[in-house]
Amino acid sequence: MLHYLGKELGAGQEQKNAWYRHWVGLGLAALERQLAGNPATSLFCHGDTPTMADCCLVPQLYNARRFDCDLSAYPTIAAIEARCAALPAFDAARPELQPDAD
Numbered sequence: 001m002l003h004y005l006g007k008e009l010g011a012g013q014e015q016k017n018a019w020y021r022h023w024v025g026l027g028l029a030a031l032e033r034q035l036a037g038n039p040a041t042s043l044f045c046h047g048d049t050p051t052m053a054d055c056c057l058v059p060q061l062y063n064a065r066r067f068d069c070d071l072s073a074y075p076t077i078a079a080i081e082a083r084c085a086a087l088p089a090f091d092a093a094r095p096e097l098q099p100d101a102d
Contacts, residue, residue, distance in 0.1 A: 020067045028064070032074040041076065043083050050084060058084050062095060
C-alpha cells in the first residue's frame with residue numbers, strides 16, 4: 001500500500017507516514033477498546049496464555065514504531081506486548097534477530 005501511495009499517487013514520504021499513522025491509530029484504538037472492555041482479556045489478548053491474536057499484535061506494534069506512531073493511548077495493548085516480549089519465543093522472533101535482517 002505504501003508503495004502504491006508513492007508510485008501511483010505521488011505521495012511523499014511524510015504523506016505516506018501520516019497515512020500509515022492515521023490508519024494504524026484507528027485500528028489500535030478500536031483494539032484497545034475491545035481488549036480493555038472484554039472480560040476474556042487477561043495477561044494476553046484472550047486469557048493467560050498467548051494465542052494467535054498476540055502473535056499478530058506484536059508485529060503490528062513493531063511496525064507502528066517504525067512509523068513513529070504514538071502508542072501511549074493503548075495501555076492494555078502495551079501491557080500485553082510487554083508480557084509477550086518477556087517470553088523466549090517472542091524474543092527470538094524479533095525481526096532484527098532473523099538471519100535475513102538488514
